[in-house]
Amino acid sequence: METEDGPPGGVTRYDGDWWVQVGQRPYDSDGPKELPTEIVYAVAAIRGIDPTKVTAPTLYDCADVSAIESVCFGQNRSSRGPLESVRFRFGEFLVMVTSNGWIQIYEPNESQRERLAN
Amino acid sequence: MMNDDTRDGRTDTDSPSSSGSESAIAEDILELDHVFAALGHPRRRYLSYMQLTRTEWSLAELAKQIATWEYDCPEHAVETELWKPIYVSLYHAHVPRLVDEGVVAFDEETELVRAAENLDQVRRALEGIGTSIDAEQESHARRENRDDGD
Structure with missing residues (x-):
């Protein structure tokens, strides 16, 4: 689907490309589901597939999620400290985890890339 | 003198006599890294226990067995x-x-998880821990496996 303004959501520059947010999912670090599980579920929801069908690449091959967990939600993190966010490529998507408990999923925005080139 | 023995900041050439027993100890300590990495999460511990009771499991079987432990319910109740x-x-x-730690091998096609070379290191650590701290988890893993086999 093409629209002039693109889908709603934030735009971010990463790895030389512009990316547009296509979904997000809350993450509770005290909850029963682990961060890797929630990230895969967020991507599966955008792709409209079952989470068990999200296969290659594995999240393990894309990011050190336990390190992200400790940066964003670790015990040493002060609640008054600055907002932490970590971004990484996961297959065709860009994933951003923020310390206020969100997993945001971005896709590359082709039209914006072309507009900037002109 | 720099040579190929210098790795990870360890300069073996600094020791005047590097005896066989010293290097054996160092290797044992290094192997513990695999053990700690493997056992640093309850799901990996449970999986390791299961791998000791039977050397080959499907990923879905492992997930269902771990669910029986985490939710404390029989297998037929695991939705x-x-x-x-x-x-x-x-x-x-x-x-x-x-897989990175060499504790199990994973076949992408069949989704079977098999024991690998470092599982034996993990087994020895679990045998020590199992009698004290982790007995409940171990006995659960073993009991589930027995039920499965009958």
Whole structure:
């Protein structure tokens, strides 16, 4: 689907490309589901597939999620400290985890890339 | 003198006599890294226990068994929404970690998880821990496996 303004959501520059947010999912670090599980579920929801069908690449091959967990939600993190966010490529998507408990999923925005080139 | 023995900041050439027993100790300590990495998460510990009772499991079997332990319910009561998130965490986090540590091998095609060379290190550590701290988890893993085999 093409629209002039693109889908709603934030735009971010990463790895030389512009990316547009296509979904997000809350993450509770005290909850029963682990961060890797929630990230895969967020991507599966955008792709409209079952989470068990999200296969290659594995999240393990894309990011050190336990390190992200400790940066964003670790015990040493002060609640008054600055907002932490970590971004990484996961297959065709860009994933951003923020310390206020969100997993945001971005896709590359082709039209914006072309507009900037002109 | 720099040579190929210098790795990871360890300069073996600094020791005037590097005897066989010293290097054996160092190797044992290094091997503990695999043990700590493997056992640093309850799901990886449970998986390791299961791998000791039977050397080959499907990823779905492992996820369902872990669900019986985490939710303290019999296997027939483990519904899809309980084991599926565990399956995803095994596939995307815990099994690749154990593969990296040489504790298990994973076949992408068949989704079978098999024992690998460092499982024996983990087994020895678990035998020590199992009698004290982790006895409940171990006995659960063994009991589930016995039920499965009958």
